[in-house]
Amino acid sequence: MKSLGSIRRSFAPWSDPDAKPYIVFENVTKRFGDFTAVNNLSLSIFEREFFALLGASGCGKSTLLRMLAGFDEPTSGRILLDGQDLRGIPPYRRPVNMMFQSYALFPHMTVEANIAFGLKQDGMPKPEIEARVGEMLKLVKLEQFARRKPHQLSGGQRQRVALARSVAKRPKVLLLDEPLGALDKKLREETQFELMDLQQNLGLTFLVVTHDQEEAMTMADRIAILDKGEVMQVATPAEVYEAPSSRFVASFVGNVNMFEGTVAELDAGRARIAGNGMTIHADNVGNATAGSPVAFAIRPEKIKVTSRKPEDGKANVVEGEIYDIAYLGDMTVYHVRLPDGQVVKASSLNASRVADNPLSWNDRAWISFLPDAGVVLTR
Known part of the structure; x- marks a missing residue:
């Protein structure tokens, strides 16, 4: 099997059948009255993993974090940390610490006093506190x-103080609830890499909740995509992006084009998909069967847009019309309307300052993509 995307570090205990998960959500359900926030969810997280819970508001990700921290108890199911059932253990006795989006710093205390606060509460000797704060x-x-x-302090500096206070007690697990939400875009991007370096230097398990796809893709070793209290997919960032398990995941993470159709022919792991007046040849067929309705999902950067018909006989080729153009500096995004009315998004890297054959609005154009550029989805 070909590698999907680059690997940030050689760390993959989830692929080792003998590795034991560090955090386990076992058939966990959480109800608030008639509303089910988490629905019979099972999830395993490994020691020293940077794990992200990604989903829209109300999907249950913050509820999972709060149950692990001890602020809420599951309606049913178990949460285990290092083999210990956490039910009934109060938050202050759990070996976890939580960092909130608001930072919750004490305004009347100095930076060092904020960091030292939890250590003093635990009764640590003064010389040890001073050493730890330093x-x-x-x-x-x-x-x-x-x-x-x-x-x-600036917003980024306050964020780092909150982070230092959270890890000063050396918890087994650090829980981060939208930790970068209050920062501007540039500072947020810089801080993402600082968090990654900090997590590896400390050797802690980080569990972050975010609705920001780019944030999760940048920082996490693995991502769990949640929807309506259920796990849709758990995988590395590259796998989530390149091999989504469903239409929902493909649509939720990044931009994607969906070609709906029916598997007209299936042979040796390759499919011919017919639908909406066009035929697509696909290699990554998954568990599709002949005659079944499927979607062929392909990312915009995998599609080429040209003014002339491509000569590559292996490529899927369709003629259309340029419907819209967005110039973004590093790339240009084209919206191409196909004969059946579907609008396809394709992005092209601006590798040179001047285009040889610039395309413009209402031009006839060809889109093309290889059979292995997308993935066939059955659900």
């Missing part, structure tokens, strides 16, 4: 801001 300040690169108060 270690945390160095870790988040805030040594020169130790005596400042939160209102004297």
Whole structure:
């Protein structure tokens, strides 16, 4: 099997049949009155994993985090941490710490006092507290801001103080609820990489909740896509993007084109899909069967747009009309209307400053893509 995307680090305990999960949600259901926030959900997370729960608002991701932290109890099912059932254990006795989007810093305390607060509550000796606080300040690169108060810091600096306070007690698991939501785009992107480096340096298990797809794709070793309290897919970022398990996952993560049709022919792992006046030849057929309704999902960057008909006999080729164009600097996005009325999105990298044959609105154009460029979805 070909590798899907680049690998951030050589860390994949989920592929080892002998590896034991560190956190286990076992048939967990959580109801609030008549509303089911989490529905019979099972999920395994491994030690030292950077794991992301990704989904739209109301999908149950924050509820899972709160149950693991001890703020809510499951209606049914079990949550295990390092083999221990957490039911009935209060939040302050659980070896986890939670970092909220609001940061919840004490405004009257200095940076070092904020970081030291939890250590003092635990009764740690003063010399050890001072050493630990110094270690945390160095870790988040805030040594020169130790005596400042939160209102004297930027948003990114306050975020790092909250992070230092969260990891100062050295929890087994750090829970992060939309941790970068209050930062501007540029600072959020920088902080994503800082979080990744911090997690690997500390060797902790990070569980982050986010609705930001790019954030989850950048930071996480694996992502769980949630919808209506259920897990739709658990996989690495590359697998979620390149090999989505369903129409929902394909549509939720990134941009995608869906060609609906029926498997007219299936032979040696290849399919001929007929539908809406066009035929598609596909290699990645999954569990599709002859005669079954399917969708061929393909990302915009896998589709080429040309002013002339491609000569590649292996490619799927369809003629259409340029309906819209968006120039984004590094790339150009084309919307091409096909004869059946479907509008296909294709993106082209602007590798040079000047295009040889620039396409414009209402031009006739050809879209083409190889049989292995997309994936066949049966659900």
